[in-house]
Amino acid sequence: MQKAIRILSLTANLLVLANYLLLSISAYTILTTFMGLTPTDGREQMNAEINPSGDAVFSLKMKNNGLLEDTINASIKIAFKDEVIERGNYITLQPNGMDELRFEFNLTQEQIVRATSNPPKVLMTLEVKTLKGLAGIGLETEVGGITSNENV
């Protein structure tokens, strides 16, 4: 009985300690990755410019400054009045790894005209997960939007 109590007590204390340690490392990894996300063009907000052929690209630079591997899941939604176009992408980053997430849209001529006359809302959903997806933080926010190139 005494031995069982000692083993159980040790197990519980180790679980608590390991949990606090893992929580700190995970939160640090996720938050530093979140802080390190920047639009590739260096602007404050994420924007995309529609080129004459209808291509519009949103891109995001990211760096994992944490101690664990993390996965970034993201999607961009362009919400026209009666139509929503969505592109999703994901990337896995090792500690100190750097990469870029791209969301490529190919708008039709009709969509280009609508985007120019009445700019649609552009929403981004972003999730940073670690511990093989067991813990994570996500956010959904409106981003800069799309602007048309003067030549369009």
Place this chain on the structure above:
Amino acid sequence: MKMFKALAGAGLYLIVLAVLPRAVVNNVPPEVLNQLGSWEGVVTNLTILGFMLAALHITKTLTPKNNPLNLLAAVILDLIELYIFLFFIGFGDVTSLGKVEKQINMTANVKMMLDFRIFAQIMIAAFIIKMIVSVLEYINEKKKQATPKVV
């Protein structure tokens, strides 16, 4: 030695839960505090819990293990510690068990999602084991007391 252990533990609870949150709040800029909403209630609750944990720790350390008061103090102590962990991991919502969705109104509307359920689950498991240990220790001590000593 027991008295020192009791007072040291109680002091630690008071520093972490009663003194530290107030020191943090006093050093945070007012505009950040305004964003946090009802922080005053949270700090007051933490102070009360700090005093409760300190009193329970002293009771647990100074009473013998075969005393029902010791068992009660140990179980309530574990429950309060678990409550505080779930409170922080759920950003104030204990019942969320580590999965939170919050709407934040900044320059743009932002919806935040936090998923720390795994840590809440591990902590609940650990505290259940801790409570079982407290009960087993109590039963064990009671058994020892009931068994006549062979001379």
